Amino acid sequence: MTKTPTLADVARRAGVSTATVSRCLNAPERVQRETRERIEAAVAEIGYSPNFGARALAAKRTDTIGAIVPTLENSVFARGLQAFQTGLVAQGMTLLLASSAYRPDLEAAQIRTLVARGADGLLLIGHERDPALYDFLALHRVPVLVAWVYDPSEPRPSVGFDNKAAMAEMTAAVLAQGHRRLATISGHTRFNDRTRDRVAGVRAAMAAQGLDPATLTVIETPYGIETGARAMADLMTAPHPPTAVICGNDVLALGALRQARAMGLRVPEDVSITGFDDTELSTVADPPLATVSIPHGEMGARAAIMLTEMVRTGAQPDSVALPCVLRLRGSLGPVPRAA
Amino acid sequence: MTKTPTLADVARRAGVSTATVSRCLNAPERVQRETRERIEAAVAEIGYSPNFGARALAAKRTDTIGAIVPTLENSVFARGLQAFQTGLVAQGMTLLLASSAYRPDLEAAQIRTLVARGADGLLLIGHERDPALYDFLALHRVPVLVAWVYDPSEPRPSVGFDNKAAMAEMTAAVLAQGHRRLATISGHTRFNDRTRDRVAGVRAAMAAQGLDPATLTVIETPYGIETGARAMADLMTAPHPPTAVICGNDVLALGALRQARAMGLRVPEDVSITGFDDTELSTVADPPLATVSIPHGEMGARAAIMLTEMVRTGAQPDSVALPCVLRLRGSLGPVPRAA
DNA sequence: TCGCTCGATGAAAGCGCTTACATGACGACT
DNA sequence: AGTCGTCATGTAAGCGCTTTCATCGAGCGA
Numbered sequence: 159m160t161k162t163p164t165l166a167d168v169a170r171r172a173g174v175s176t177a178t179v180s181r182c183l184n185a186p187e188r189v190q191r192e193t194r195e196r197i198e199a200a201v202a203e204i205g206y207s208p209n210f211g212a213r214a215l216a217a218k219r220t221d222t223i224g225a226i227v228p229t230l231e232n233s234v235f236a237r238g239l240q241a242f243q244t245g246l247v248a249q250g251m252t253l254l255l256a257s258s259a260y261r262p263d264l265e266a267a268q269i270r271t272l273v274a275r276g277a278d279g280l281l282l283i284g285h286e287r288d289p290a291l292y293d294f295l296a297l298h299r300v301p302v303l304v305a306w307v308y309d310p311s312e313p314r315p316s317v318g319f320d321n322k323a324a325m326a327e328m329t330a331a332v333l334a335q336g337h338r339r340l341a342t343i344s345g346h347t348r349f350n351d352r353t354r355d356r357v358a359g360v361r362a363a364m365a366a367q368g369l370d371p372a373t374l375t376v377i378e379t380p381y382g383i384e385t386g387a388r389a390m391a392d393l394m395t396a397p398h399p400p401t402a403v404i405c406g407n408d409v410l411a412l413g414a415l416r417q418a419r420a421m422g423l424r425v426p427e428d429v430s431i432t433g434f435d436d437t438e439l440s441t442v443a444d445p446p447l448a449t450v451s452i453p454h455g456e457m458g459a460r461a462a463i464m465l466t467e468m469v470r471t472g473a474q475p476d477s478v479a480l481p482c483v484l485r486l487r488g489s490l491g492p493v494p495r496a497a
Numbered sequence: 498m499t500k501t502p503t504l505a506d507v508a509r510r511a512g513v514s515t516a517t518v519s520r521c522l523n524a525p526e527r528v529q530r531e532t533r534e535r536i537e538a539a540v541a542e543i544g545y546s547p548n549f550g551a552r553a554l555a556a557k558r559t560d561t562i563g564a565i566v567p568t569l570e571n572s573v574f575a576r577g578l579q580a581f582q583t584g585l586v587a588q589g590m591t592l593l594l595a596s597s598a599y600r601p602d603l604e605a606a607q608i609r610t611l612v613a614r615g616a617d618g619l620l621l622i623g624h625e626r627d628p629a630l631y632d633f634l635a636l637h638r639v640p641v642l643v644a645w646v647y648d649p650s651e652p653r654p655s656v657g658f659d660n661k662a663a664m665a666e667m668t669a670a671v672l673a674q675g676h677r678r679l680a681t682i683s684g685h686t687r688f689n690d691r692t693r694d695r696v697a698g699v700r701a702a703m704a705a706q707g708l709d710p711a712t713l714t715v716i717e718t719p720y721g722i723e724t725g726a727r728a729m730a731d732l733m734t735a736p737h738p739p740t741a742v743i744c745g746n747d748v749l750a751l752g753a754l755r756q757a758r759a760m761g762l763r764v765p766e767d768v769s770i771t772g773f774d775d776t777e778l779s780t781v782a783d784p785p786l787a788t789v790s791i792p793h794g795e796m797g798a799r800a801a802i803m804l805t806e807m808v809r810t811g812a813q814p815d816s817v818a819l820p821c822v823l824r825l826r827g828s829l830g831p832v833p834r835a836a
Numbered sequence: 837t838c839g840c841t842c843g844a845t846g847a848a849a850g851c852g853c854t855t856a857c858a859t860g861a862c863g864a865c866t
Numbered sequence: 867a868g869t870c871g872t873c874a875t876g877t878a879a880g881c882g883c884t885t886t887c888a889t890c891g892a893g894c895g896a
Contacts, residue, residue: 162637164852175876180854190874205636210615211553212852215881220549222593222614230579232777233572240569243596247607252614254561255594257582268586275561275591276549297544298501383777412781419783438571438722442751444758444783503882514846519884529844551882554851 163206172200183208214276223465224254224277226268232381232409233437235283237454238305238461242281245462251278251469260380262349266291273298279469281305281461285312286351301468305461307352308479315468317461317478321352324450324482325359325404326366328432331448331484332402333367336493337430340364341375341400343389343410353378356406356434375400379410386413387420394421394429401429401493408433408440411447415489426491436485445488453480502545511539522547553615562804563593563616565607571720571748572776574622576793577644577800581620584801590617590808599719601688605630612637618808620644620800624651625690640807644800646691647818654807656800656817660691663789663821664698664743665705667771670787670823671741672706675832676769679703680714680739682728682749692717695745695773714739718749725752726759733760733768740768740832747772747779750786754828765830775824784827792819 169176174193182189182197189197200206214220223246227235243253254277258265265282269291272280279301292314295302304316332340342360345353361371377392379385386409393399394417405411411433418425425431425445433440436451457480464475508515513532521528521536528536539545553559562585566574582592593616597604604621608630611619618640631653634641643655671679679699686693700710716731718724725748732739733756744750750772757764764770764784772779775790796819803814 165854166852176853177855177877178875181875184854188874193874207609207613207637209554209852210559210613211550211555211557211883212881213854214550215548215554215883216550216852216854218550218854218881220614230569230575230582231572233570233575236569236572236575240596243569243594244598247595247610252610253594255582255592256586257579259583270546271586271591274546274549275559298546383781409777412778416781438748439751439778439781442722442755442778443781504884505882515883516847516885517845520845523884527844532844548882550853551851552884554853555882555884557851557884 162209163204164209165206167204168197168200168206171204172197219278219469220276221250222252222254222275222277223279223281223462223469224256224272224275225281226256226258226265226272227283228258228260229381230257233439234381234407234409234435235306237437238458241455241458242305242462243458245459246466249462249466251462251466260346260350262287270294273300279303279465281465283307284351285309285314285316286349301465301472303461303465303468305457307355308477309351310477310479312477315464315475315477317457317464317480319452319457319480319482321355322359322362324452325356325434326363327359327482328434328448328450328484329360329363329404330366331486332404332430332432332490333363333369335402335430335490337400337402338369338493339373339398339400340402340404341377341393342404342406343377343379343386343393343414344406345381345410346378353406360404381407381409383409383413383416386410387417388413390414390417391421394418394423399429402490403429403431405431405433408435408437408447408449411449411489412439412443415443415447425489428494430490430493432490440485440487443489448487448490449485451483451485453482456480501548502543503548504545506543507536507539507545510543511536558617558808559615560589561591561593561614561616562618562620562801562808563595563608563611563614564620565595565597565604565611566622567597567599568720569596572778573720573746573748573774574645576776577797580794580797581644581801582797584798585805588801588805590801590805599685599689601626609633612639618642618804620804622646623690624648624653624655625688640804640811642800642804642807644796646694647816648690649816649818651816654803654814654816656803656819657796658791658819658821660694661698661701663791664695664773665702666698666821667773667787667789667823668699668702668743669705670825671743671769671771671829672702672708674741674769674829676739676741677708677832678712678737678739679741679743680716680732681743681745682716682718682725682732682753683745684720684749685717692745699743720746720748722748722752722755725749726756727752729753729756730760733757733762738768741829742768742770744770744772747774747776747786747788750788750828751778751782754782754786764828767833769830769832770828772828779824779826782828786824787826787829788824790822790824792821795819 256268347354377389433449440447595607646657684692716728772788779786
């Protein structure tokens with residue numbers, strides 16, 4: 159069992175000092191061409207690759223970015239994360255990933271873990287969390303970028319979209335179809351500013367049309383097809399069922415859609431259903447799901463660039479708002495005559 | 498700007514040596530109760546947390562596990578990964594994640610990156626890759642666990658399922674419905690043993706029924722709803738269209754389903770369609786998709802335990818086969834009379 | 837009481853790399 | 867010729883932790 163080669167081995171072999179080898183690896187332009195070639199040859203010959211711990215210790219950075227998402231179960235975050243990861247790789251960074259199962263306590267633990275693991279920066283979803291966590295991050299000088307929301311009033315930079323405005327736009331489209339009895343199936347709004355903003359968007363759009371936002375029925379439930387279906391069942395068996403159900407995301411909406419079918423309700427003739435996210439599945443549903451399309455790829459890519467910049471320069475960039483676009487598909491139709 | 502506290506600060510404060518503090522952190526039972534309490538108090542007071550780089554350098558491990566999946570775009574890998582990540586956290590490990598976009602060259606680059614980033618072990622999807630990569634990993638003494646397949650004949654341990662057998666089972670179910678003109682929409686089989694095994698499974702089942710496997714029409718295409726739809730269009734406009742289309746995964750199948758609907762074909766009356774993976778979307782499709790259910794969660798959780806064990810003890814565990822189960826849903830029906 | 841063992845702790849040597857600073861060679865300018 | 871700046875490289879001091887080995891008492895059997 160021979161030892162793994164070190165910088166010193168390379169230096170010896172190339173007949174230079176370790177400093178030169180280090181420079182050759184980190185800033186090749188600062189060493190003469192001839193020397194560089196000699197070093198590169200030595201590296202190749204003995205199969206050297208730098209020791210991560212030593213590098214991290216000496217350089218005080220790991221070139222590693224942490225991200226904590228609520229879940230990977232559905233493709234809601236997976237797509238943005240994919241773009242984020244790809245973007246990081248392009249910047250020479252690596253992704254440390256954790257998930258919180260939508261639980262603030264687990265998220266807090268993960269934040270601490272990732273920082274302890276040497277994450278140079280952190281991507282978090284949504285602004286809302288215990289201020290102590292932000293203090294902790296400030297103490298450790300770990301820059302944070304918040305994604306999936308855009309809120310310039312928050313002290314931290316974010317990259318995402320205006321959940322409230324997007325949902326208001328969708329609601330306006332629903333109202334334009336003549337619907338007046340609306341219901342919303344939402345994720346839990348506690349600890350979750352995205353879901354809360356979306357519900358607020360529905361209410362805002364109603365108010366803008368002179369409707370009383372208090373008449374909106376809201377069911378909160380964990381994200382999931384099954385839970386969406388159950389919520390739908392509750393809504394439609396109530397005394398005055400809504401004519402349109404605005405769901406907080408596509409997964410809930412697909413559950414609602416399935417449930418409607420199971421109850422013999424036609425969509426959109428008997429009830430309209432809308433989603434949020436535009437996961438690729440929404441086009442496969444029957445009828446295809448009307449939803450709000452979110453720029454996952456753009457958001458992930460931008461996040462990678464912004465966060466890398468923050469880590470490297472310490473800069474505090476401006477928040478970036480990305481546009482959402484309405485996809486008005488078959489699951490949204492005019493209000494039924496009888497209603 | 499005060500410096501972040503170090504082990505030495507804790508030691509000074511607690512009136513002990515750094516060695517004792519280190520022991521207290523890593524093997525608390527080896528230091529006397531009273532001393533331990535003093536140290537713990539000091540840690541809390543000055544808000545100490547260990548430096549990752551230093552620890553990695555001195556201990557020669559990072560408690561970090563790397564994983565490289567082909568993509569996060571769809572939920573095929575996301576669900577297993579979610580379980581894997583959760584399992585790792587339970588073992589005190591952290592996940593370094595990369596994706597390869599199904600490209601062997603990118604995967605190779607990612608493998609090198611993750612090793613350079615100090616991954617103690619690696620989770621890879623499928624066995625097939627350049628042997629030089631396995632040499633590289635052996636050289637760096639990084640244990641590898643292969644997931645999403647089960648193949649005890651390979652030299653490396655794997656945790657997953659027998660893709661060929663599972664697909665053969667599904668095909669047998671299709672044949673049992675009287676279908677004889679079959680087609681398969683598959684992911685690319687080059688560099689991908691999973692897809693290849695699945696196609697082989699279809700052929701094996703045909704042979705078992707005395708059919709000529711050569712009569713199977715196979716279309717290879719990248720994974721995606723659109724590509725699945727296009728493949729379906731090609732299949733159904735050919736001279737002798739199949740009566741059943743067996744897809745290599747759910748995403749392709751959902752694309753095929755959508756295309757069938759677009760072409761005015763009824764499923765399963767005119768054509769049957771089956772998938773593979775049992776993503777949660779398959780129950781939402783109309784008709785619900787017949788598919789092979791894969792134990793994502795179990796696989797991810799087992800992988801986390803096995804790989805942690807490999808890293809900690811250097812053991813080479815036996816491969817683990819997990820059972821798949823057929824979900825025969827509405828998209829599979831009897832062969833049409835006219836066919 | 838003596839000699840031992842054993843458990844708790846300390847001293848100190850790295851782990852492999854980065855980087856501030858020192859050195860020396862070489863031109864260019866005065 | 868003397869001075870200075872520049873560039874390529876070397877020297878060496880850490881970075882903060884783990885771990886080996888040594889030390890020191892206390893407890894214990896003879």
